[in-house]
Amino acid sequence: MTASAPPPVRIGVVGAGFMGRQHIDFVRASAGAALAAIADPAVTLADAECPTYPSTARMLDAEQLDAVIIANPNALHVETAVECLEAGLAVLLEKPVAVSYAQSRRLVDAVERLNGRLLVGHHRRHHPAVARARAAIGGGELGQIVAVSALWSARKEPEYFTDTPWHSEPGAGVTLINAVHDLDLLRHLCGEVAEVQAMQSSHARGLEVEDTISLSLRFESGVLGSLLASDAGVSPWGWDQATEETPAFPFLPDEVAYRVVGTRAALSIPNLARYGYDPSVPADWHSPLSRTYLPVAPRGSFPAQLDHFLDVARGTTAPLVSADDASRTLALVEAAALAARTGRTVDVRRFRTGARADDDESPDHPAAAGPDDGA
Numbered sequence: 158m159t160a161s162a163p164p165p166v167r168i169g170v171v172g173a174g175f176m177g178r179q180h181i182d183f184v185r186a187s188a189g190a191a192l193a194a195i196a197d198p199a200v201t202l203a204d205a206e207c208p209t210y211p212s213t214a215r216m217l218d219a220e221q222l223d224a225v226i227i228a229n230p231n232a233l234h235v236e237t238a239v240e241c242l243e244a245g246l247a248v249l250l251e252k253p254v255a256v257s258y259a260q261s262r263r264l265v266d267a268v269e270r271l272n273g274r275l276l277v278g279h280h281r282r283h284h285p286a287v288a289r290a291r292a293a294i295g296g297g298e299l300g301q302i303v304a305v306s307a308l309w310s311a312r313k314e315p316e317y318f319t320d321t322p323w324h325s326e327p328g329a330g331v332t333l334i335n336a337v338h339d340l341d342l343l344r345h346l347c348g349e350v351a352e353v354q355a356m357q358s359s360h361a362r363g364l365e366v367e368d369t370i371s372l373s374l375r376f377e378s379g380v381l382g383s384l385l386a387s388d389a390g391v392s393p394w395g396w397d398q399a400t401e402e403t404p405a406f407p408f409l410p411d412e413v414a415y416r417v418v419g420t421r422a423a424l425s426i427p428n429l430a431r432y433g434y435d436p437s438v439p440a441d442w443h444s445p446l447s448r449t450y451l452p453v454a455p456r457g458s459f460p461a462q463l464d465h466f467l468d469v470a471r472g473t474t475a476p477l478v479s480a481d482d483a484s485r486t487l488a489l490v491e492a493a494a495l496a497a498r499t500g501r502t503v504d505v506r507r508f509r510t511g512a513r514a515d516d517d518e519s520p521d522h523p524a525a526a527g528p529d530d531g532a
C-alpha cells in the first residue's frame with residue numbers, strides 16, 4: 158500500500174455460512190478492506206480469528222465499522238440491511254435483495270430516505286466477460302439482437318436441503334436462489350422484460366419449493382428469451398460451472414451459460430465465443446461460420462465486486478446494482494411465479510406498478526393476462 162492509499166474499510170460480516178465465509182476470505186485477501194467483526198449466532202470466536210457477536214445489533218453496538226457484508230438467510234435481508242443503513246454503514250447485501258417484491262420496496266424506500274450506500278450481490282455483473290458482452294450487445298457488434306437463451310442446471314446434494322431447512326422453505330427454491338442471478342444478468346444484458354410466461358415443477362425433489370423452471374421472456378426491446386433452470390439435474394451448463402468463480406463448483410472451460418443471437422453474429426457467454434460470417438462470403442445461413450473469441454483480461458467477479466463495494470463505501474461511486482435495480486429483478490422472479498401459477502402471460506411492468514402488496518396471490522392478478530384479454 159502506498160502512503161497516499163486510503164485507510165482500509167472496516168467491514169463486519171453478518172452471516173458466516175457458505176457464502177459469508179467466502180466473503181470473509183475475499184475481505185482478508187483485499188488490501189483495501191479489513192475484517193473487523195462477524196455477527197452470526199452459530200459462529201464462535203475460536204472459529205473466526207476476529208471478534209464475533211451473536212447478533213447484528215450487538216456487533217453494531219460494540220464495533221466502529223465502515224461497512225457490512227450481509228450473507229444471512231434471505232428472509233432476514235431487509236431488516237438487517239435497514240438496521241445497518243440506519244447505523245450509517247455502507248451495505249453489500251447478498252441476493253436475493255428480499256424474499257418478496259413488496260418487501261424489497263421497503264428497502265428501496267429506506268435507501269432513499271437515509272441516502273444510503275447499498276450494493277446488491279449480483280456478482281456476475283462484475284465479471285469482465287459480462288462487461289465485454291454488454292458492450293458487444295449495446296454497441297451493435299452482433300447486429301440487431303433477436304433472441305437470448307440461458308441455462309443453469311446442477312444437481313444439489315440432499316444435505317443442501319436437509320441440513321439447512323430454509324433451503325426448502327418458501328423464500329428459497331431454484332428461482333430465488335439460483336435463477337435470480339440469471340434473470341438479473343439477462344436484464345443487465347438485454348434490458349427490461351416486458352412479458353413472461355412460465356412453467357415450474359417440484360417433481361424431481363418433491364419439496365414445497367420448485368426444483369425446475371422454464372421461462373419464456375419478451376423484452377421491452379422486442380428481443381425474445383428463454384431460461385431453463387434446475388437444481389435437480391446434472392449438467393455442465395451454467396455460470397457456476399463455466400467460470401472459476403468458486404472452488405465449490407467444478408470448472409469446465411468453454412462451457413456456456415448464455416447464448417445471444419443477433420442479425421450479424423452470435424455470442425456465447427462467459428467464454429465470449431463470437432460466431433459470424435467472413436465479410437468475403439454472403440451473410441446467409443449456408444455460408445461457413447467462423448468463431449473468434451473476444452479478448453478480456455481475466456478477473457473473478459467476487460474480488461471485482463469487493464473493490465467496487467469499497468468505492469461505494471468510500472462514497473466515490475454509485476452501486477452497479479442498486480436496491481431498486483435488484484428489486485426489479487425480484488419483481489421479474491415474482492411475475493414468473495405468478496405466470497407459472499396461473500398459466501398466463503404476465504405483463505411485468507403492470508406487475509411492478511400494480512402488484513406491490515398482496516394482489517400477486519390472486520390468479521386474477523391484473524398483470525396476468527388470459528388468452529381472451531387481448532394483452
Ligand SMILES: NC(=O)c1ccc[n+]([C@@H]2O[C@H](COP(=O)([O-])OP(=O)(O)OC[C@H]3O[C@@H](n4cnc5c(N)ncnc54)[C@H](O)[C@@H]3O)[C@@H](O)[C@H]2O)c1
Pocket residue numbers: 171172173174175176177196197198199200211212213228229230231233251252253278280321334
Ligand atoms: N452470490 C452468490 O452466488 C451466493 C451463493 C450462495 C448464497 N448466497 C446468498 O448468501 C446468503 C447466505 O446463503 P448461504 O448459502 O451462505 O446460507 P447458510 O445457511 O450457509 O449461511 C447463513 C448463515 O447465516 C447465519 N445466521 C442465521 N441467522 C442469523 C442472524 N440473525 N444474524 C446473523 N447471522 C445469522 C447462520 O448461522 C449461517 O451461518 C443467502 O442470501 C444466499 O442467497 C449467494
